Amino acid sequence: MDDLDLPTAAPATIEEFRDRLTEITDGLPRRLRQCADHIAANIDRIAVSTVAELAAGADVPPSAVMRFCQILGYSGFSEMQKLFREAYAPGFPDYSTRLKNLKDGGAGSPSALLAEFIEAGRLSLEALAKSADETALAQAVSVLAGADMVHVIGLRRAFPVATYLAYVFEKMSVPAMLHDGVGKLDHRHALRAGDAVLAITFAPYSEETIALAQDARDRGLPVVALTDRPTSPLARTADAILTVPEVDFGAFRSLSATIALAIALAVAVGSARG
Amino acid sequence: MDDLDLPTAAPATIEEFRDRLTEITDGLPRRLRQCADHIAANIDRIAVSTVAELAAGADVPPSAVMRFCQILGYSGFSEMQKLFREAYAPGFPDYSTRLKNLKDGGAGSPSALLAEFIEAGRLSLEALAKSADETALAQAVSVLAGADMVHVIGLRRAFPVATYLAYVFEKMSVPAMLHDGVGKLDHRHALRAGDAVLAITFAPYSEETIALAQDARDRGLPVVALTDRPTSPLARTADAILTVPEVDFGAFRSLSATIALAIALAVAVGSARG
DNA sequence: GTGGTTTTGGAATATTTATTCCATTTCCAC
DNA sequence: GTGGAAATGGAATAAATATTCCAAAACCAC
Numbered sequence: 054m055d056d057l058d059l060p061t062a063a064p065a066t067i068e069e070f071r072d073r074l075t076e077i078t079d080g081l082p083r084r085l086r087q088c089a090d091h092i093a094a095n096i097d098r099i100a101v102s103t104v105a106e107l108a109a110g111a112d113v114p115p116s117a118v119m120r121f122c123q124i125l126g127y128s129g130f131s132e133m134q135k136l137f138r139e140a141y142a143p144g145f146p147d148y149s150t151r152l153k154n155l156k157d158g159g160a161g162s163p164s165a166l167l168a169e170f171i172e173a174g175r176l177s178l179e180a181l182a183k184s185a186d187e188t189a190l191a192q193a194v195s196v197l198a199g200a201d202m203v204h205v206i207g208l209r210r211a212f213p214v215a216t217y218l219a220y221v222f223e224k225m226s227v228p229a230m231l232h233d234g235v236g237k238l239d240h241r242h243a244l245r246a247g248d249a250v251l252a253i254t255f256a257p258y259s260e261e262t263i264a265l266a267q268d269a270r271d272r273g274l275p276v277v278a279l280t281d282r283p284t285s286p287l288a289r290t291a292d293a294i295l296t297v298p299e300v301d302f303g304a305f306r307s308l309s310a311t312i313a314l315a316i317a318l319a320v321a322v323g324s325a326r327g
Numbered sequence: 328m329d330d331l332d333l334p335t336a337a338p339a340t341i342e343e344f345r346d347r348l349t350e351i352t353d354g355l356p357r358r359l360r361q362c363a364d365h366i367a368a369n370i371d372r373i374a375v376s377t378v379a380e381l382a383a384g385a386d387v388p389p390s391a392v393m394r395f396c397q398i399l400g401y402s403g404f405s406e407m408q409k410l411f412r413e414a415y416a417p418g419f420p421d422y423s424t425r426l427k428n429l430k431d432g433g434a435g436s437p438s439a440l441l442a443e444f445i446e447a448g449r450l451s452l453e454a455l456a457k458s459a460d461e462t463a464l465a466q467a468v469s470v471l472a473g474a475d476m477v478h479v480i481g482l483r484r485a486f487p488v489a490t491y492l493a494y495v496f497e498k499m500s501v502p503a504m505l506h507d508g509v510g511k512l513d514h515r516h517a518l519r520a521g522d523a524v525l526a527i528t529f530a531p532y533s534e535e536t537i538a539l540a541q542d543a544r545d546r547g548l549p550v551v552a553l554t555d556r557p558t559s560p561l562a563r564t565a566d567a568i569l570t571v572p573e574v575d576f577g578a579f580r581s582l583s584a585t586i587a588l589a590i591a592l593a594v595a596v597g598s599a600r601g
Numbered sequence: 602g603t604g605g606t607t608t609t610g611g612a613a614t615a616t617t618t619a620t621t622c623c624a625t626t627t628c629c630a631c
Numbered sequence: 632g633t634g635g636a637a638a639t640g641g642a643a644t645a646a647a648t649a650t651t652c653c654a655a656a657a658c659c660a661c
Contacts, residue, residue, distance in 0.1 A: 100374070100375050101374050101375060101412040137375075138375040162465075162595075163461070163464045163465055163468045163591060163592070163595040164459070164461045164464060164465075166591040166594050166595050167455075167459060167464065167587065167588060167591035168456070169591075170587040170588075170590050170591045171452045171455060171456050171584075171587050173587075174448070174452050174583050174584075174586075174587050175449055175452050175453075178445050178448050178449050178452075178583070179449070181441075181445060182442070182445050185438070185441060187437070187438045190437045190438060190441065191436075191437055191438075194437045209494065210491075210494055212490050212491075212494065213487035213488070213490045213491040213494070213586075214487070216486050216487045216490055217484070217486075217487040217582065220483065220484055220486065220487070221579060224578065224579075304498065305495060305498075305590055305594065307583075307586065307587060307590070308491065308586055309448050309452070309581075309583040309586065309587070310445075310448075312448075312487075312581065312582055312583065312586070313441065313444040313445050313447075313448050313581060313583070314441060314444075316444050316579055316581070317437060317440040317441035317443075317444045318437070320440050320579065321436075321437035321440050
């Protein structure tokens with residue numbers, strides 16, 4: 054009568070919980086599997102749900118959910134929920150109150166603007182986490198890591214990103230050249246066989262950036278694009294395309310997500326080169 | 328027997344809830360006030376608490392909490408909690424799972440790096456929300472709004488911020504000049520009476536930036552500083568000092584918070600000038 | 602202090618929610 | 632198909648939780 058199936062203890066942290074979940078999901082009978090899937094997809098709602106709600110969501114009877122909790126090693130649903138209720142409070146404790154206060158300064162007040170930009174930045178970062186394309190990123194890294202020199206171009210609102218990339222490449226000893234358009238000098242003849250281009254542009258796309266990318270393409274150099282949509286004009290010329298979902302507030306975008314992606318790219322390239 | 332005390336309906340959003348809370352807190356008898364205070368301080372935990380827990384936290388009997396909910400206009404605690412349970416999911420739905428997955432790519436993998444930078448950016452923004460000094464911001468805005476021309480200087484890793492500021496000022500038709508150090512040209516003679524300087528620098532502080540700020544100071548021009556600590560060398564020369572708590576990951580900082588603050592400042596200045 | 606009003610605490614009750622149990626069904630090896 | 636084991640659904644029960652109610656206490660104006 055011994056239950057030797059599950060000598061493992063119940064997960065005590067959310068990390069462990071996630072691991073355990075992916076670990077056991079295969080090889081679970083139909084109903085229990087529905088539970089696992091639904092819970093995995095709604096892990097953040099466990100803390101505020103009832104057994105009945107979860108069961109309805111997974112389209113199983115409540116008893117199935119109970120069994121599932123027990124398979125995971127808990128005595129029941131309540132014990133499992135406890136984990137999530139306690140862990141709950143991710144940076145949120147005071148943050149939203151504070152934002153509210155800032156906004157109370159009145160629409161258009163400096164503090165209210167700040168609150169809006171902070172919020173836009175945060176949303177952008179979260180959206181990036183959700184939408185980032187790992188494959189494209191890996192490919193971009195490999196393209197740039199193999200280049201003799203990286204030519205960085207980004208103008209107008211993409212310029213800050215380009216300059217930060219240039220700074221990071223410099224710090225990581227990656228040979229890089231920033232095409233900044235100073236003096237309307239055109240440096241396209243600096244492109245040499247073995248080099249690669251990293252082009253950054255957002256709608257309305259800057260002509261010079263697209264032209265440089267096209268030029269590189271014509272000469273057979275690989276191009277990595279950092280842009281806002283898969284339909285961007287850079288898509289045609291790029292060997293790897295990274296899109297970044299930036300939330301605008303008013304006429305200006307936050308750049309938070311773009312910069313996060315850009316630095317990750319640059320650092321990855323830097324370490325790939327050793 | 329009519330209850331004409333509370334013709335107002337129960338708050339239907341968290342915003343309204345907060346407003347209502349601050350509105351009624353004064354003029355509440357002792358126990359109810361304890362409830363109000365404790366709830367205000369733990370607003371983010373309502374969704375995952377029971378009446379008994381809340382009551383214990385506020386050091387009142389459960390019935391006091393019930394009464395409090397009813398005063399707010401709800402039929403009881405459950406109805407009030409419903410609001411918070413539903414509103415719960417602030418961008419978090421899938422975000423943390425996703426971050427975890429990105430990190431699973433392995434330490435040092437491009438995705439893992441990206442996850443780290445996203446997280447650093449988010450933490451920085453939250454920290455900024457908590458620590459932002461509204462008074463200093465308002466003062467910085469008034470100083471810059473009154474200037475004939477704004478001189479922006481920021482080098483090395485502050486350079487991207489400076490360029491973005493220059494971009495925003497340009498878009499908002501604020502006369503601004505970016506001191507970029509191109510060609511090692513020194514533009515300090517461009518400073519004229521009536522102008523103001525916006526200097527950005529982080530440890531290790533760039534000499535040129537400090538020098539320009541000092542120069543402006545000597546000539547009696549106002550200086551606004553955007554820096555990392557109140558002890559920054561700019562503190563001595565600045566008329567308004569904005570500090571920004573940026574979370575580093577590895578050798579690089581995210582800039583998210585700095586940029587959010589910078590744009591808010593620029594847009595506020597732009598609209599203050601009409 | 603007195604009478605009336607408001608506030609309070611806690612015990613009693615109602616409701617919701619979790620959990621167990623077992624008869625029925627499904628699955629699978631033979 | 633048959634027998635045995637595993638899985639399932641739902642009804643019954645147990646536990647936790649919310650809610651009400653009222654007697655006692657505190658408060659306040661006079």
